[in-house]
Amino acid sequence: MSELHKFVFEGLPVRGMLVRLTDAWQDILQRRQQAGGYPAAVTELLGEMAAAATLMQANIKFNGALILQVQGDGPVRLAVAEVQPDLALRATATVQGDVADGVPLSHLVNVNNQGRCAITLDPKDRLPGQQPYQGVVPLFGDRREKLEKLSEVIEHYMLQSEQLDTRLVLAANDRVAAGLLIQRLPLQGEANLSGSGAVRRDEDQIGANEDYNRIAILATILRRLFWEEDVRHFEPLSGEQGPRFACTCSRERVASMLRGLGTDEVESVLAEQGQVEVGCDFCGAQYRFDPVDAAQLFLQKADQPPGSPGVH
Numbered sequence: 001m002s003e004l005h006k007f008v009f010e011g012l013p014v015r016g017m018l019v020r021l022t023d024a025w026q027d028i029l030q031r032r033q034q035a036g037g038y039p040a041a042v043t044e045l046l047g048e049m050a051a052a053a054t055l056m057q058a059n060i061k062f063n064g065a066l067i068l069q070v071q072g073d074g075p076v077r078l079a080v081a082e083v084q085p086d087l088a089l090r091a092t093a094t095v096q097g098d099v100a101d102g103v104p105l106s107h108l109v110n111v112n113n114q115g116r117c118a119i120t121l122d123p124k125d126r127l128p129g130q131q132p133y134q135g136v137v138p139l140f141g142d143r144r145e146k147l148e149k150l151s152e153v154i155e156h157y158m159l160q161s162e163q164l165d166t167r168l169v170l171a172a173n174d175r176v177a178a179g180l181l182i183q184r185l186p187l188q189g190e191a192n193l194s195g196s197g198a199v200r201r202d203e204d205q206i207g208a209n210e211d212y213n214r215i216a217i218l219a220t221i222l223r224r225l226f227w228e229e230d231v232r233h234f235e236p237l238s239g240e241q242g243p244r245f246a247c248t249c250s251r252e253r254v255a256s257m258l259r260g261l262g263t264d265e266v267e268s269v270l271a272e273q274g275q276v277e278v279g280c281d282f283c284g285a286q287y288r289f290d291p292v293d294a295a296q297l298f299l300q301k302a303d304q305p306p307g308s309p310g311v312h
């Protein structure tokens with residue numbers, strides 16, 4: 001079963017989270033099987049994105065969806081992982097052409113330096129006209145080198161957005177998508193440090209960095225080594241409280257989207273195909289609108305009071 005674990009290191013200004021997506025991840029992949037499935041390297045990237053997005057969502061207090069999205073200029077044109085505050089998640093990727101096994105990130109999404117990664121926070125009860133918050137994350141390091149791991153991209157983002165040193169380890173295959181996040185907490189708030197014995201508040205940032213660095217290095221070596229540290233482990237989130245696949249698509253959302261396209265566009269599809277059929281890339285659901293359904297879409301719109309918020 002998919003699980004999210006949170007833990008803190010007693011006496012150290014370090015917290016961590018571990019996510020293991022098993023059934024949730026297999027659900028996502030299975031829904032893609034009909035369309036031929038993903039190449040292995042894309043499976044790995046999308047799995048890492050799903051794990052990273054789950055960790056980021058669990059790490060913030062925000063009532064809305066967190067969407068991690070890469071628009072690529074390589075074989076992966078688009079990859080999206082979206083996680084709700086209750087850890088319901090979905091993910092999809094659009095792939096063009098062949099992808100060799102084991103290729104690094106830039107070969108997938110940043111071949112011609114045009115790849116873009118964005119993290120969007122979309123408030124649940126968005127007011128009319130209110131835009132989601134979006135942060136664009138460079139796919140390049142400090143020396144303009146192409147980043148070859150998604151974890152490095154996200155670490156940059158966390159440092160910029162939260163001003164917190166973060167170490168991320170991500171891995172995925174066609175069975176499991178997993179991620180480990182280790183974060184150094186700000187030193188103010190001595191409650192973090194109670195029980196450390198030494199008068200840590202007199203130590204400067206260097207001491208804190210050493211703690212953080214040691215744990216972060218351990219993280220990259222082997223998770224099991226943590227159990228040599230004094231770890232307080234919280235009840236894991238799993239099942240209905242944990243990460244699981246769920247799609248937020250609905251016929252009403254598709255209808256809103258079609259209204260947004262306008263009568264002319266919808267009528268031209270009807271003339272060509274006799275019906276309008278829209279498939280959800282995330283879950284594979286198909287929504288069909290025959291000419292009568294389509295006509296009703298626009299009747300409903302006329303019934304709405306002017307200025308009512310459009311659902312997106």
Ligand SMILES: [Zn+2]
Nearest residue numbers: 247249280283
């Ligand atoms: Zn769907």
